[in-house]
Every structure is written in structure tokens, then in C-alpha cells.
Amino acid sequence: MARSRPTSTDVARLAGVSRTTVSFVLNGRNDMAISPATRDRVLEASSALGYQPNAPASQLARGASLTIGLVLRQEPSQVASDALLPQTVQGLGDAARGAGYQVLVESLPPVPGGYRQLLHSRRVDGLIVSGPLADDVELRRVLDDGFPIVLQGHAPTLNAPSVDVDNVAGAKAAVSHLIERGHTRIAIITNAPLTYTSASERLDGYRLALQEAGIEYDPRLVAEGAFVAQSGFVAMAALLEKRSFTAVFVASDVLALGAMGAVRANGLRIPIDVSIVGFDDIPLAAYFDPPLTTVSIPAYALGKTAGNLLLAQIRGEPVPQRTLLDTELKVRESVGTEAGRQQPPRRADKAASERS
Amino acid sequence: MARSRPTSTDVARLAGVSRTTVSFVLNGRNDMAISPATRDRVLEASSALGYQPNAPASQLARGASLTIGLVLRQEPSQVASDALLPQTVQGLGDAARGAGYQVLVESLPPVPGGYRQLLHSRRVDGLIVSGPLADDVELRRVLDDGFPIVLQGHAPTLNAPSVDVDNVAGAKAAVSHLIERGHTRIAIITNAPLTYTSASERLDGYRLALQEAGIEYDPRLVAEGAFVAQSGFVAMAALLEKRSFTAVFVASDVLALGAMGAVRANGLRIPIDVSIVGFDDIPLAAYFDPPLTTVSIPAYALGKTAGNLLLAQIRGEPVPQRTLLDTELKVRESVGTEAGRQQPPRRADKAASERS
DNA sequence: GCCAGTTAGTGACGCGAGTTAGCTAAGCAC
């Protein structure tokens, strides 16, 4: 039966020492002198019994749970279509494990008191909050209480360390790429409603690129998407009715796939009739038809960095208020030169080698 | 400061009762008589102080952690391309939350002693093991110890309750669909090496469908894939060299997208020259070009069911040894009639309405 | 032979809850 596991007392008895000694040995404290001989006896006894310290007991005694929480503050449908989530979770997990921590996942607690409960009950020592809402009263309170928290994604009104991808720079790079290829009428489909900072930041990057190139910003070329592929389809369909652009920056690969469907449904070709750049570089993006040129997000690093920052904060170390990770433009085949529109299609990589 | 939270003693003092009474009230024990008046006083004091019971302490006292663990027993690259994972986690989370439990995620602990530690340290009350390996000694030991465990995915040699999708029936439905549309030379690309039960089961379903239709099984039409899109591309490319089939069952949508790329790269059209059926119905499948006909997996239900079974097991209730969830064939546009190969393309749904 | 200084180790308390056994006062029968 697994019902009664050995305790440190059992180990002590078997090794013929006190429980205190066992604790010292097992926690590797070097401020307390232990002779190698007894050390070995304890270790031996411990493994002979298959001893595993009781976690709740040690958590209670130390006053720390060695656990960090990941709060997914999104709608279920958003989470479901978040193709990068597994990678992020893995990065977080690795960071945690490296420090002897574990990860508790709380997906959108509908209960009022959601996180507070986690924190106040000392179930977790700190929290990563993904997709924070700017108007989150709950979150603000927890922050005021001084709990270690790291935001994944940015919330300008919230005074907490955050880790995010450089949305502005990424979007700017994407749009600049289109401009370099000769496009001037460039539309944008946002990844989410503009109340989401990632969406508004990517829009900012878009405007910045235009501005730098001296292209005027035209609000009619902006369409709002929302997380899922379908919204990309709808947005693109709406945009196509105006039909006065040669390229679109779709600020999410998932939506980009939907958008590509809309392009085809209108009998147009990519990249001949319309060029597309995505954002995220989800694992499947390279296999879209055509392979999607997109802005790559370091999803694993995002999780790992967030985890490390949180751990540092828990240790009481100072932590930068805002950490931005770099994106990388992955040039594939969904972008053509504006000049190429009259000509027969050719592979983007050929076009790429002609430039530069 | 968050450093000193109120304890039950504080609540007791404020309410003018003993700590014991507080405990009784807060845990809603009706075997102990408490007058409504003191009950209210306690409740009031508790919320006035914003009291949250200390989780480790109560875990220690009860001997239960109210936490279940999710072990991801896969390679990082597999996890990353598991597009259904978020949904599964969400289902699991909902099941857990409903019973006052939390979910701890442990992604592939490379440490020997991986799960045992979790269980033996009483950090979790039970485990969901996703993608179990049949030869997992560790797992077998934990099972022998009598710990509550539910396998997600099947491992015939392991004596533990499992939850899985009906891979055989799903695959059979997919292939039968191709057969109904007139195809007789049907290839298969597996979702994983055949040592994985899900892969071999889907292959079984394929063979079953062929057998039922009196079509002979041809091993040369079987290609092995492995989790990621690239492997689908490679497998399809290899298959195309033999070029003696009109349809392919790709046992994973992710690989199917890669496979579709290979088809196009060979100058062939889908579904005119080759029909494709996938498996999984990932959120993006409906937006492939053409929209992918595929076998839909109830990912959310998978997580939720696994969670509920585990909780039942923890409560000591009897649990079925094997639970299979139904799949559903989603007919979209990647399958054409064999007869249609000579004719101009037509939409699959039109073709569908002609039949039946 | 005495004190100081180390080395090796232990006893006992505390963490914050759950829980059992028992106590007190009130109510009731007779």
C-alpha cells in the first residue's frame, strides 16, 4: 500500500541519528557540520526506505510552496487556438524545474477571487499571468499586496514586470518587408480587438513602417480580427470588397490562414495578386500554401524568461520592469514584388535572391 | 505586506470562538452542531479579514493535496506541435476545478524518479499520464504502489484505466469514406512510429476498412510519419514516387498539411489527382486548402473525462479500465470521387449531396 | 589542568490547519 510512506523519523531511526541530522543532510546544508560517515549512513537509509519528503509538510515548515502558477486569462476559444501555448508552457516548465519548482496551471478561473486565492492560500509562490486585462481589479489588488507576479504580454496601466515579444518592432519589420518589395497599398488585419495591447502594438508597428516610408496611413485598410481563423477570413473578405491594396499584414498566422482562404475564394492568387505576411510563426506556417512569410516569436524563450524573472522576483532580486524579446522575420513565399503582379508567378526565394 | 496573512486563529479571535469552531464552520461539517448565530459571526469575521486557509497546512492535516498532476510524456517537439493540447488541458482543468482540485503540469521530467516523486511526496493525489510508453518501468512501479492514475492514450501492457479516442473506429471511418467515394488504391501515412499505440491502432482501422471492402492490404502503401508536418511531407513525397494510389489517409492533420505540400510540389491537385483524409480536426484544418476532410477528436472531452475518471479513482470509486471516446468524420473538400479524376474539379459538398 | 575553540550532533518548538474526545449548560422526564 502506498498509504503509509516512510517519514524522516523512519530514516533517522534506521540511520541511528536524529531527525534533525536527517533534515540537514537531505537539504544539503553546509552551515551545519556533518561527518561524512553519518552523512553516508543517512543517505543510505533514505534510499533504502525510498524516502520522499512530504511536500505539504515541508512547504508548511518553510513557508514556501516551491510552486509557481500560470494563469491563462483568456477565453477558452482563444486558448484553444493558441498554437504556441505548448511551447511557452514548456519553457516555463523548464525554468521552474531548474530551480526545483513546479508549475500549476489555472485556466481562467471564473471564480471571483481567482488568483488571490492561489496566492493567499500559499499554494503558489508567484504567478505568471498570461494575457492580462488592463482593467483587472483582482490583479491590481494582488500586485498591491506585493506578491511576485510576472505578466506575459503587456498591460501599460499595470505596475508589474512583464515579458513580451517586441510587437512593435516585429510588426514594423513585417510591413517594411512588404514596402521593400514595392508594395505601397498595404492593409492590416489585427490579431485581436484593439483593446488588447498586443493588437494595438502591432498596429503601431504597422503605422510606424508606413510613416518611415512616407506612406499615408489609411484607416480603411485596417480590419479587426479576433484570435481564430474564421475572423481572418471575414476580415479579409471585407477588405477585398474595397480592393485597393496589394499586400496585407495579418498580425497572426492563424488568422492569416483564414485570410488566405478568403483571397482564394475571391479567385485571387498569393503572392501574385496579393502578398501576405503573418505573425507568430506557428509550427504549421511553413506548410501553408504558399509557405507563409511571417514574424517569428520565440515562444519557448518567452515562457522560460517569464519563469526566470518570476523566480528572481521570488528570491527577492530586482527585476526589470519590462523585458522585450526579439522577433525574427522568416521570409518564405507569401510575398511577391509589386512589380511581379503583371508577370507570371515565380518563387519568392528566387525573387529574394534577385534583391539584396 | 503580503507577508503575514491572517490565520484561522485570527478569525477565531475576531469571532470570539475557538479555532475548532472556525474549522467546522468553514469546512461546512454538519456532523457537528453549530448555532446559526456563531456560524454567521465566523463567516463574517472570516471575510472581514479576507481569510484564506493556508493550503500546505490543510494538505498536511488532511493528507490530501487536492491537486492532480498532468505528465506530458513526450518529446518537446511533439508537445510543441500538439495543436490539441490546450483544449485537453482546459478540459482537465475544468474537471479538476469542479471538484476543488488544481492541476500541476509536469512536462517530461527527465529526472529518473519523475512521477514517483510527485506522488510519493504527496504533492499530487493522482496523475494523468499522457502518451505513456509501454516500457515505462517507473510507471509500472507507481501503478503497483496503488496510486490513482489515468492514462491518456492506451498502453495495452499497462494495467491502468485509460481514456482514449477510438482510433480504430475513427481511422476505419476515414478510410471507408474514401472507399465509398470510389477509391481502391489508398495509401496511409501514420501519425507516429508504429511503436506508438495510437499509430498502430489507426493503421488497424485502415486495414479493417480495406478488409471489409475486400481490398487487399499492400504494405508498400504504408508510410511512417512522426508528429511534425515535415514528416508528412517526406512520407508523401516517398509515396508519390510509387504513384499507384488515388487517395491517402494521413493519420494526423499536422502531417496532412505537410503531405498536401508534397502533393502540390509534385504538380498534383487535391482532391482531383489525390484525395486526402486527415485525423484530429485541429482548429486550422477547416482552413487548409482545400479544407481538410478529417476525423474529429473531442479534445476537450478527452481532458475532462480523464480528469473525472481520476477524481473518481481518488475518491475510491470503481473506474472502467478502458474508456473510448467517439470520433466524428468531418467531411470537407479534400476528398473527391475516384470517377471525378477525369472530370473538372467540383466541390466535395456537391458531390456529397449527390450521394446518399 | 584550564579555558577557548572547534566539530558533531540533538531537543524542542513552530508552521497552520484538521480532528477526536470531552466538557458545560440547558432541557426534559420522573
Added chain:
DNA sequence: GTGCTTAGCTAACTCGCGTCACTAACTGGC
């Protein structure tokens, strides 16, 4: 008024571990 029940509550123990303060033994210097 005594005995018995019951409602209402509490004292005290328990869970298993971390840790501080303290002791015992063993150097070594002079």
C-alpha cells in the same frame, strides 16, 4: 432535585518537516 440527553463549543493532539539554541566531546595551546 436527580439523572440523562443533547446542543454547542473547546482543549489538545496530530500531520511531517525546518530550524534555532544548545550540549557533549574532542582538540590544542600554554
